[in-house]
Amino acid sequence: MSTKLKSYHLDKLIAFVGDDPDAIKNMVGIFLHTTPELLETINESYKQKQPEQMAKAAHSLKPTLDVFGVDSVYDVIRKIEQKAKNATLDDELAGLINTLNGVLETVFEQLKKAFVN
Amino acid sequence: MDAFRIFIVEDDMLYGEMLRHHLALNPDNEVHLYNNGEECLKNLYREPSMVSLDYSLPDMSGLDVMRRIKKEHPEIPVIIVSGQEDISTAVTLLREGAYDYFVKDDDVKDRLWNVIKKIRENLQLRSEISYLKEEIGRKYEFRNVIKGNSPSIKQIFSLIEKSIKTNISVSITGETGTGKELVAKAIHYNSNRAKKPFVAVNVSAVPRELIESEMFGHEKGSFTGATTRKIGKFEQAIGGTIFLDEVAEMDLNMQTKLLRVIQERELTRVGGNDLIKIDVRLIVATNRILSDEVKKGNFREDLYYRLLGLPIELPPLRYRGNDIILLAKYFVDEFCQENKMKKLSITESAQQKLMKYHFPGNVRELRAIIELAAVLTDTDKVDESHISFNSVDAAGNLLMEENTLAEYTRQIITYYLQKYNNNVLLVAKKLDIGKSTIYRMIKEKQIIT
Numbered sequence: 085m086s087t088k089l090k091s092y093h094l095d096k097l098i099a100f101v102g103d104d105p106d107a108i109k110n111m112v113g114i115f116l117h118t119t120p121e122l123l124e125t126i127n128e129s130y131k132q133k134q135p136e137q138m139a140k141a142a143h144s145l146k147p148t149l150d151v152f153g154v155d156s157v158y159d160v161i162r163k164i165e166q167k168a169k170n171a172t173l174d175d176e177l178a179g180l181i182n183t184l185n186g187v188l189e190t191v192f193e194q195l196k197k198a199f200v201n
Numbered sequence: 202m203d204a205f206r207i208f209i210v211e212d213d214m215l216y217g218e219m220l221r222h223h224l225a226l227n228p229d230n231e232v233h234l235y236n237n238g239e240e241c242l243k244n245l246y247r248e249p250s251m252v253s254l255d256y257s258l259p260d261m262s263g264l265d266v267m268r269r270i271k272k273e274h275p276e277i278p279v280i281i282v283s284g285q286e287d288i289s290t291a292v293t294l295l296r297e298g299a300y301d302y303f304v305k306d307d308d309v310k311d312r313l314w315n316v317i318k319k320i321r322e323n324l325q326l327r328s329e330i331s332y333l334k335e336e337i338g339r340k341y342e343f344r345n346v347i348k349g350n351s352p353s354i355k356q357i358f359s360l361i362e363k364s365i366k367t368n369i370s371v372s373i374t375g376e377t378g379t380g381k382e383l384v385a386k387a388i389h390y391n392s393n394r395a396k397k398p399f400v401a402v403n404v405s406a407v408p409r410e411l412i413e414s415e416m417f418g419h420e421k422g423s424f425t426g427a428t429t430r431k432i433g434k435f436e437q438a439i440g441g442t443i444f445l446d447e448v449a450e451m452d453l454n455m456q457t458k459l460l461r462v463i464q465e466r467e468l469t470r471v472g473g474n475d476l477i478k479i480d481v482r483l484i485v486a487t488n489r490i491l492s493d494e495v496k497k498g499n500f501r502e503d504l505y506y507r508l509l510g511l512p513i514e515l516p517p518l519r520y521r522g523n524d525i526i527l528l529a530k531y532f533v534d535e536f537c538q539e540n541k542m543k544k545l546s547i548t549e550s551a552q553q554k555l556m557k558y559h560f561p562g563n564v565r566e567l568r569a570i571i572e573l574a575a576v577l578t579d580t581d582k583v584d585e586s587h588i589s590f591n592s593v594d595a596a597g598n599l600l601m602e603e604n605t606l607a608e609y610t611r612q613i614i615t616y617y618l619q620k621y622n623n624n625v626l627l628v629a630k631k632l633d634i635g636k637s638t639i640y641r642m643i644k645e646k647q648i649i650t
């Protein structure tokens with residue numbers, strides 16, 4: 085785990101808000117506050133078979149993940165949104181969600197380590 | 202320029218914060234973040250310079266929010282930021298007046314930054330244009346109101362221009378109807394006090410015992426009938442201009458009080474104790490010669506000098522040459538327009554008739570004559586038969602033209618013969634000339650009876 089590469093990068097965020105540690109910290113805080121909720125919604129709506137809700141949550145998550153440079157799920161989150169929109173709640177979707185869960189868990193951990201002491 | 206106020210309406214907290222932070226990097230931007238449409242609409246009174254609107258909001262769609270913004274403030278640029286590309290939505294939004302539409306992708310901050318730059322430049326340009334317009338208005342507006350081209354009125358224009366630049370008191374003299382009030386208003390509305398009140402007091406119209414309270418106000422119960430506090434004209438005019446019309450009619454007692462207020466720049470209301478600071482510009486008018494009134498002892502000399510300031514003497518209309526025709530045309534056009542009539546022209550002979558008249562009532566009289574003529578004509582022309590003077594002052598009229606003595610004599614005799622029903626004996630007696638002279642002139646057809 086400790087040797088694992090960073091699953092995110094903040095280049096875009098820095099480009100956005102400037103090289104301002106306080107601002108970055110603030111944004112990371114918001115990210116850590118809002119993203120788990122959206123992820124939870126995606127998981128729940130899969131279980132409850134509510135593709136509309138899932139589409140919405142995925143839609144919101146998409147730009148956030150872009151900004152935090154979680155590049156490994158760039159395609160994953162888009163596919164999830166597409167499938168949810170088409171209401172195809174199949175096994176492939178389950179696999180995509182799984183991947184997303186795994187990656188984001190790592191991201192949360194790494195971010196907490198780096199920013200929350 | 203004021204702060205550039207940006208509203209961000211974004212329910213995605215992170216994205217909203219990011220945008221806010223990003224845009225606040227420019228210290229000239231004042232950024233407000235709202236999480237839903239209602240919040241944004243509630244805050245429109247802050248008059249944002251632009252709104253960046255997320256298309257999908259929890260309480261209403263971005264389109265609805267935009268429509269409501271546009272309804273009240275069509276001038277505010279609204280940029281729609283959406284989570285996804287959707288051409289048909291984009292087209293609808295742009296058609297409904299969105300300034301721009303873009304998707305939340307990597308480019309969003311640059312695009313937003315560029316759009317904001319563009320909006321700022323436009324805004325700057327617009328405010329420069331309106332400033333220029335204001336400047337032009339400042340310079341020329343009174344020329345659109347006070348008509349005239351004659352040298353004598355041009356001289357008045359240059360005096361008005363001078364008086365506009367400062368707060369100097371102005372005293373306007375001129376016969377009745379020469380435009381004294383018009384000039385007073387022109388000065389005020391072209392001066393830097395234009396946005397503050399112009400308050401006129403016609404001194405001769407206020408009963409002598411009420412003039413002080415009219416001008417300076419009174420406290421409740423200060424005299425019988427003073428049931429409430431009254432704010433006087435001077436106080437109403439604070440920051441602006443007070444116009445004392447027919448100031449020569451003011452009695453000496455009131456003149457003393459006025460002098461004190463002007464000197465001290467403060468007043469007390471009748472029956473009151475408080476000193477109230479007064480910053481008002483003073484313009485006075487009279488159709489008497491104030492210096493004569495001073496000589497006669499009717500007007501305080503010290504007040505006279507206080508009020509004199511920049512004197513503007515309006516020439517009688519009869520000395521304004523071709524302005525008579527210029528004004529006649531202006532009044533006839535104005536009258537036709539106001540009454541939705543088709544345009545009327547003034548015939549050459551009618552113009553000549555006007556030019557010969559001496560207009561004791563000046564511009565006001567000319568306007569009345571022209572309006573009557575416009576009503577009387579059945580064609581699209583005003584000719585001399587429609588122009589009638591009801592001035593009682595025939596002698597003044599007579600002297601308008603430069604004539605030989607013989608011609609004056611002829612006109613005078615004609616006038617008297619008309620007046621006394623061609624009674625030659627009576628006219629000869631009145632004019633103290635021989636009746637044979639009159640008979641001879643009639644015989645020689647110098648005089649048509």
Ligand SMILES: Nc1ncnc2c1ncn2[C@@H]1O[C@H](COP(=O)(O)OP(=O)(O)OP(=O)(O)O)[C@@H](O)[C@H]1O
Pocket residue numbers: 346347348349375376377378379380381382383384488528564565568
């Ligand atoms: N130069 C002008 N151009 C256009 N309208 C004018 C001009 N001068 C006067 N008027 C018009 O003539 C009328 C009389 O003007 P105003 O009331 O200003 O005259 P006044 O000198 O104050 O007269 P009074 O001494 O009788 O109070 C108004 O309707 C005014 O608009």
Ligand SMILES: [Mg+2]
Pocket residue numbers: 381382446
């Ligand atoms: Mg007047």
